[in-house]
Amino acid sequence: MNIVVKDPRLLMGRLVRDRILSEVASYVNKAGRIGKLVSISIGEVPEIMIYVRNQAAAARAAGLGFDQQLWSADIPQEACKAAIQAMNDDPEVLGVILQRPVPAHINVRSLQSAIHPLKDVEGMNPASIGNIVYNDVAMAPCTAAAAVELIRETGLTLEGLEVVMVGHSEIVGKPAANMLMAAGATVTVCHHMTRSVAMHSRRADVVLVAVGKPHLIGADMIKPGAVVIDIGINQMTGADGAVTIVGDVDTDAVSQVAGWITPVPGGVGPVTVAILMRNAVNAHRRQTDAGWIG
Amino acid sequence: MAATIIDGKGFAGTIREQVAGHVARLKEDHGLTPGLAVVLVGEDPASQVYVRSKGKQTVECGMASFEHKLEADTSEADLLALIARLNADPAVHGILVQLPLPGHLDEDLVINAIDPAKDVDGFHISNVGLLATGQKSMVPCTPLGCLMLLRAHHGRLSGMNAVVIGRSNIVGKPMAQLLLGDSCTVTIAHSRTRDIQELCRRADIVVAAVGRAEMVTGDWIKPGATVIDVGINRIDAPEKGTGEDGRVKTRLVGDCEYDSCAAVAGAITPVPGGVGPMTIACLLANTVTACCRANGLAEPEGLTA
Numbered sequence: 001m002n003i004v005v006k007d008p009r010l011l012m013g014r015l016v017r018d019r020i021l022s023e024v025a026s027y028v029n030k031a032g033r034i035g036k037l038v039s040i041s042i043g044e045v046p047e048i049m050i051y052v053r054n055q056a057a058a059a060r061a062a063g064l065g066f067d068q069q070l071w072s073a074d075i076p077q078e079a080c081k082a083a084i085q086a087m088n089d090d091p092e093v094l095g096v097i098l099q100r101p102v103p104a105h106i107n108v109r110s111l112q113s114a115i116h117p118l119k120d121v122e123g124m125n126p127a128s129i130g131n132i133v134y135n136d137v138a139m140a141p142c143t144a145a146a147a148v149e150l151i152r153e154t155g156l157t158l159e160g161l162e163v164v165m166v167g168h169s170e171i172v173g174k175p176a177a178n179m180l181m182a183a184g185a186t187v188t189v190c191h192h193m194t195r196s197v198a199m200h201s202r203r204a205d206v207v208l209v210a211v212g213k214p215h216l217i218g219a220d221m222i223k224p225g226a227v228v229i230d231i232g233i234n235q236m237t238g239a240d241g242a243v244t245i246v247g248d249v250d251t252d253a254v255s256q257v258a259g260w261i262t263p264v265p266g267g268v269g270p271v272t273v274a275i276l277m278r279n280a281v282n283a284h285r286r287q288t289d290a291g292w293i294g
Numbered sequence: 295m296a297a298t299i300i301d302g303k304g305f306a307g308t309i310r311e312q313v314a315g316h317v318a319r320l321k322e323d324h325g326l327t328p329g330l331a332v333v334l335v336g337e338d339p340a341s342q343v344y345v346r347s348k349g350k351q352t353v354e355c356g357m358a359s360f361e362h363k364l365e366a367d368t369s370e371a372d373l374l375a376l377i378a379r380l381n382a383d384p385a386v387h388g389i390l391v392q393l394p395l396p397g398h399l400d401e402d403l404v405i406n407a408i409d410p411a412k413d414v415d416g417f418h419i420s421n422v423g424l425l426a427t428g429q430k431s432m433v434p435c436t437p438l439g440c441l442m443l444l445r446a447h448h449g450r451l452s453g454m455n456a457v458v459i460g461r462s463n464i465v466g467k468p469m470a471q472l473l474l475g476d477s478c479t480v481t482i483a484h485s486r487t488r489d490i491q492e493l494c495r496r497a498d499i500v501v502a503a504v505g506r507a508e509m510v511t512g513d514w515i516k517p518g519a520t521v522i523d524v525g526i527n528r529i530d531a532p533e534k535g536t537g538e539d540g541r542v543k544t545r546l547v548g549d550c551e552y553d554s555c556a557a558v559a560g561a562i563t564p565v566p567g568g569v570g571p572m573t574i575a576c577l578l579a580n581t582v583t584a585c586c587r588a589n590g591l592a593e594p595e596g597l598t599a
Binding site: 109113125126127128129130131132133134159160162168170174175178181184185186187188189190191193194195200 | 418421422423424426429453463471474477478480481483487488
């Protein structure tokens, strides 16, 4: 029999995910009647189907209703907008998830703006992002919030920590930077034009990476004992043709230096979908406070 | 070698000339007059000075200025009704509500009632989010002015290490977004930052916006770095003697100790005469940009981020 000793340096997403989902479930139980999440997919895209399945499973675990809508690939923009606006007015709809990508004729930003901020469980409406910049982080983009949650899992106090965020995408890097700054961290944002990422990352207490480049971050770029949060998801095909999923961090090498590291897969990913459910709970609280629902 | 002095006062004049040129062109080619509405509630003396100065410069650039002065006890409903009228008025392209508002008025509510397309201060929550996601927005005037000064001095900012000191909503945070937009590597330092001096010493660009007189000294600055001083602080100046009222005279200083920073920096903005004059110039620039967008015309180049 093999005895599996879990490496304490690994920040396992599954545990955090389960804890958040059980918190959500207990809220949902107490709330009694609570609306449903609506997932909108426009046109059939195989990779979206996997996301939606995961979200549906998490919603089921949390006791939340989950309505999977598949709209036809040639639906006009105006029809999408009208349907979303109807959901804004529908008290049975707790939150709206707009799956991406969408067909080329759809203006995704315009549709994201159409989702009311109180139902914007993905945190994609510019007004939702504005709230995050202004330190109101209750409904933040899920991947960014999952990364922050995993940093908290180490038990470190965020205030005063030196954090380097590698990657400045709108849906991960920038919101994560804003959330960490709101928590009192000193944040440096690096990206593809940064002259020397290592110069910044080697000084950091926490390094987050979300650029989509396999093994970009090596052991020589990390301060001993630092926290490393790997948000990248890359497919690699080995010499034998086998496909594996790796992050942006050379996990084996970096784990010899880091104090904590998130594995890929199994780190940030599982937490992301749990955050979506927690956002749904926060949406319920806000809609209740606003007098939308009784 | 002494630092180059970045002449914000002079550069603001250039921006105003550009704005005036675009205003003349809009009138001639399209029969449009960009209009800026400024709303002042109450009689705060400093706010009155700002509003007067904004109105004067608006008119000097050939734009229409609409000043709305309301009593200090104006109700929220009346103020919101005025904003709704200005939102609907096609002659008004920019709306500015002078802050601070009297205590009984909810500033967030009032600012977020402005049509984001007319929010020339760039404080509406949607504009904040649009800027944070790299989309077209109205950009807050003071950080926009700093960006223009940096671009004028350096040309391209790409790859430079920038440290923004201060994480305020009106300067520090939008400044960081703008510098990221120009591909700087950006660090935001603030009151919780552990070793702020050391952080600054690694920066090619330091933007100080904390409101603490002469906090940044020359030993914080990397030789040759560019220092943008957003602070405006009034301090006692006993060396100037006492005034007729028997009080010690005062002077304006920035967040950076000018002499020691200028001895090390490659370039520095003075206080006064650096960032300050750029703010109203950028307000005028934003109004022209808003007018062009509202009418489906190409935006003038170089007047926004």
